[in-house]
Amino acid sequence: MAQGLHIGIAGAGVGGLAAAIALHLAGHRVEIFDQFDAPRPVGSGLVVQPVGQRVLEWLGCGQAARALGAPIRMLHGVEARTGAGTLAVRYDAAGAGLHGLGMHRASLFEALHGRLVALGARVVASSQVIASSADRQGRWLQMADGRRAGPFDLVVDALGSHSPSRRWCRACCLMARSGPRWSGPRPSCQPTA
Numbered sequence: 326m327a328q329g330l331h332i333g334i335a336g337a338g339v340g341g342l343a344a345a346i347a348l349h350l351a352g353h354r355v356e357i358f359d360q361f362d363a364p365r366p367v368g369s370g371l372v373v374q375p376v377g378q379r380v381l382e383w384l385g386c387g388q389a390a391r392a393l394g395a396p397i398r399m400l401h402g403v404e405a406r407t408g409a410g411t412l413a414v415r416y417d418a419a420g421a422g423l424h425g426l427g428m429h430r431a432s433l434f435e436a437l438h439g440r441l442v443a444l445g446a447r448v449v450a451s452s453q454v455i456a457s458s459a460d461r462q463g464r465w466l467q468m469a470d471g472r473r474a475g476p477f478d479l480v481v482d483a484l485g486s487h488s489p490s491r492r493w494c495r496a497c498c499l500m501a502r503s504g505p506r507w508s509g510p511r512p513s514c515q516p517t518a
């Protein structure tokens with residue numbers, strides 16, 4: 326690639342951090358924004374499945390993740406009241422050596438964030454993204470405190486399952502679905518509710 330894109334990523338959860346590392350490794354210039362005051366994870370534990378472990382390896386944080394996690398060979402679930410079986414997963418049934426990787430979310434965050442920092446990128450904290458808009462210069466992220474970040478060639482929404490961007494993008498998504506390619510000035514994505 327001759328010249329990478331300038332990419333803004335909204336949200337530094339597992340998704341945003343992994344996207345930031347992957348895009349950085351692909352030669353793009355990445356800026357990542359999160360509302361937290363200092364980089365930190367939310368939530369408790371999770372199981373990284375074999376395909377997720379392959380991705381962590383590819384991102385360059387497989388070793389760090391393995392050191393912070395514990396291999397899980399089998400999952401067995403029962404209904405508490407009746408004792409009836411609800412889940413039976415044997416990882417080795419799918420292929421030799423496969424296992425889940427049980428991790429606290431803080432550990433997964435640490436592995437990804439450590440890799441991002443080692444690559445020379447950083448998360449801009451205290452940045453609550455409230456809107457995104459586009460003009461002839463590119464796409465912008467609007468923060469709650471009045472700051473505006475950009476212009477970016479591309480913005481990635483990694484704000485999680487409660488992302489407000491569904492509201493911002495209603496207008497342009499409808500536009501994209503309803504006809505020929507947009508050829509005029511790029512549409513603005515401002516909050517509609």
Ligand SMILES: Cc1cc2nc3c(=O)[nH]c(=O)nc-3n(C[C@H](O)[C@H](O)[C@H](O)COP(=O)(O)OP(=O)(O)OC[C@H]3O[C@@H](n4cnc5c(N)ncnc54)[C@H](O)[C@@H]3O)c2cc1C
Pocket residue numbers: 335336337338339340341358359360361368370371372373374452453454455483484485486488489
């Ligand atoms: C109880 C539970 C158990 C789970 N167990 C597993 C499991 O075992 N294995 C597995 O693979 N997955 C599991 N998941 C799913 C997994 O946790 C999610 O898929 C994953 O966390 C999503 O990551 P994300 O980065 O997309 O979003 P999130 O982790 O939600 O990160 C979003 C980030 O965006 C930031 N943010 C939000 N709004 C704004 C804003 N307006 N401005 C700026 N920043 C903002 C937040 O601070 C946060 O840092 C589980 C989920 C739950 C709830």
